[in-house]
Amino acid sequence: MEIEIRERESKGFAIAREDGKKAGMMTYSIPGSDFIIVDHTEVEEAFKGKGVGKQILYKIVEMAREKNLKILPLCPFANAMFKKLNDIQDVLK
Known part of the structure; x- marks a missing residue:
């Protein structure tokens, strides 16, 4: 699985591909310099x-x-994962 992150201005996304096929995507906003919002x-x-x-x-x-x-x-999936996974709590706002 290849995952690439791209950003443009105040938006960003991570896209996952497997064998050249899109597997999934997560989008986020960049409202300031110290945090992002996964939406x-x-x-x-x-x-x-x-x-x-x-x-x-x-x-x-x-x-x-x-x-x-x-x-x-703010994304329901990401929110649920943050509640479930202790190893990523350090970046939770």
Whole structure:
């Protein structure tokens, strides 16, 4: 699974691909210099139940740690994952 993060102005997204096919995407907003807001997660039907959303979230968490950012998870999926996973609590806003 390849996961790439792209940003333009005040928006960003992480896209997951497997064998050239889009597996899922997570989008976020950049309202300031110290945090991001994860606002949407989608996983393609063929990849549901394979942990794609979680892998994408971990990639965004890794990026947030590198940039010293906090994450505000407004997306229901991301919010549920932050409640469930103790190893990513350090970046929770």
